[in-house]
Amino acid sequence: LRAKMARARVADDGCWRLELEPLAASAEPAELRISAEPAAVNGSVTIQNVLVGEVWVCSGQSNMEWILRDTENAVVEIAGADYPEIRRFKVPHLSEFEEQDDCPGSWAVCSPETAASFTAVGYYFAKGIRRSKDIPVGLISSNWGGTPVESWSSLPALRAHADWADFEKRIAAVQETLADPENGDDVRESAAFAQTQEAWDVLADSEQAFARVGFDDSAWDTMLVPQLWEKVGLEVDGVVWFRTTIELPADWAGEDAVLNLGPVDDYDNTFWNGTRIGGVGPDTANSWQVPRQYTIAGELIKPGRNLLAVRVFNVMGAGGICGTPEGLALCRASGGAGLNLAGDWRYQVHLRRPLGEPLNMGWLPGGLYNAMIHPLISYGIRGVIWYQGESNADRALQYQTLFADMIRDWRSAWGQGDFPFYFVQLANFNEPQTEPGSGNFAELREAQTMALALPETGMAVIVDIGEAADIHPQNKRDVGERLAVIARNQIYGEPELVYSGPLYESQQAVNGRLQLKFTHAGTGITTAEIHSEGKYTVREPGKIAPSGFALGKPDGSWVWAQARIVGLDTIELWHDEVPAPSDVRYGWHDNPVCNVYNREGLPAVPFRTR
Template structure:
């Protein structure tokens, strides 16, 4: 029989036993590694996170466990072997449980605002969105984090994965939704869309500093930045208020008095220290500290004990020194004085003293000081960092680098509007971005699906040039010359008066055709005709093409939007006809033609050359003017 006394003893033993057990450290996971995530199939998978140094970590998944421990920095990771498509699954990481995991294909979607157009804008055009009911496709939107100065190890915010059921689908971005739906319908494999994009962003924001070396105006002067950080750091913070600080090499200064009177050219922080003796009647007892008026803000310590702070210059400083702080022998008072735009110092004809019940200590006279931070030294570095706001890499640092360990199938890139005003160099930047990301993910053949800019702005009545036309050319150049890339031509689905056209379903379909070829290895026609070469025959120019599929044709009647020019470089509208798998271009106004352009304007919406599979030809020009 258990008596009350025995029960009490048993409870005490259990309590002591529980106290003696080491508490498991909190395991932290990246935001991406969470409920409803989609993991990339058929490749090794890294699961990573943070814990206390030395903490044992066990990951359990699909009936197997993987053990590791956190390193000295608190980082840990395990590698899972390639997994087959399927789910939902559960993963355990020590005491954490991650539910509803799918394994399939993960696509990174990046760029600017057309990449992140919300699905809610499209419900009138595509009402089926409102009754979406697909649990097997998922979406994660990486929160904005622009970090020009530093690489970030983690993404910002508290985003979560969403499935494509009616109650969650409005959290999706439109292009990602239609692409995922089509991919799932084709392969019946779960799809995860990882969207890391930002409206209005320029391509250089998404490229690392290392890969921007051909563009010095986009580089940050790292030496100047590091030096500026040192200048802006208070060298005394957390240290110089201690009683045992060696101040033997500090300079001396008279209090009261200001910095300039004492020959100090300082804009920042100056630390003051003074040793003093305490009368026996004040030892261990409460006292009042009068620090007159200080310019601008101060923090005051007595024997290392913080006694008060004031944020600006005008209030009189009256601080309490608690009982037990003042002691026999040597005592110390330390003042951290900050003045960022004024002449810092101790205002004259104000009281500077410690007052006890029976005695007081005069603090006027010689003090020691040392400059903790002088922002006047920052000017030369700030000048060298004048391009900090326009430099590249900010979104790469904050929104791409932190997700590098999350395995993906490939990338969908929809961007260019912001760079269309200065399209020179865009091809080099885009190739640098592709190389950069392939290296980051260690995927030298990572598929890149590119969206060519759609038609936008008012139609021109005469042949014209434009930044959007030249940027489309750069996008085509990369798609043709960089392996494992594909281009979705979209100049028929834009809107002249809206930079955010709504028909993202058509764009997604064309992207997926490219994905089927470069990512899934299917043999199919995924591109419209691409200009190959020209030949001049009298008053005509003969054009030949690749990617013709079943043959060249036109949408809706005669070919449109061809222009031709002679040596005067003045383009006029031309007649164009398909003959023998080639296109013959001419104009009665140009007797000796030398160049042809097709769909070459900001808004070439009437251009209609395509192959018999219905895929539009990319805009092109035969000249290099």
């Protein structure tokens, strides 16, 4: 690789490892050639288009998995995403009882054709790094929605935890279910269904003909489309095929057209005259909400009768082509009046989900570490970015140790010292706060903050950009960029860059009031004017009073504090009902009141003193 060579001897078990000398970062594509001596006999392998740069593991649950296509400003961002220096390797969802040495997957070069499926947080993180450092960035995306931290922890780390007995019982329960002959058929059928779901876009031999023009569907039943099929009594989770014919005028022939199919619950493969024109699958978060719009190439548009076939894969719950009748239409790409496609379509059930519930292997303690992290530990990395915690929100006390133990354990496994580990604190979620109180997310955020005691860690606070009604905030740009600011300050040569919002440090009683000192105040603490959910403007100090602070009363209740900024790093609190204040909370709720920032625009870290 780039004229650098190294040799290694293959061990008796067939494994080998070698390390090249460090190379300068370069976006110039190179070849990596591996050969077994003598090459003439044993051959060689050449890997093309190899860059030299920084590799980051992007891990956690659904908010790290969330793809760029399902975020704010996605259309514009994807159209301009021509960044060949950014690459992504996607690890599929896998869970195992024992450590694995390999996993499937492949690299994708960031382009307008591929960026839609990139982890959005990772994508914006990579862009943020490249804003100050002209180096290639590789993203290893290893994440699984709805999974707890113990699934990402190694079994040795879990065995050392105080709650190992509970984790061991959960593992044993899964093993018992798999081993029980009475459950065998259900488990095997559920596993087969899960594999089919993973291969959502692969047609079985028995259904290849359903997309073809000449297939005789006269024996199929009919259904009014669009609607959820449960409304006509079809209680099916699985695969249902729909077919309809469309008569087109002669002047449509040869001209590109646009099919607006509307949302499909959950996945679809869509065919026009036997050719696949698009589809949405499990890589798309909330796929059941995504309106389908597919371009049909002009050469597929025929005068007269045309066939539209849609393969709908419903995982669970309601299913079908489920938009509005007005939204189901075919239009010319050049514009003009379209054709409404709502009406009676023919349909046939092809695959039914088995009655047995599939095992949730994503919750297997140690399972994701074994299958999705351990295969990566021989890979040289620069660090990890992590977004997870929602699935542990009801166990914040336990998370304090589980999360820190996981970070230590990953560093030990990689053997690269205390590599940077930057994580995202949970966003605001659920009903907005109106009175002083608490919440599971508040306590989980505290547990995350405690992990900053570990070396080479950093936390992106996003308690200001979440959404009350959606645990998956659409603003992933600020998330990735706030993580990137940490990296730029800590490791990419910008020590002057402010990378954190104000962080509570200490307090002092002064004349019946309480003065709070903060680190990371930057050029000064200030407040923001909140316009709407996730939208704000940082103002000059003194323009808007700090809000979101609560003081503890002697009877154990809490009241909103009056507050003012009295220095670059100091806020003063008081309340007439609390003559000697000492207990403070700030931003302490699932979806808290909070408006304190530094002038650099980063929000203060929620905290409590009791």
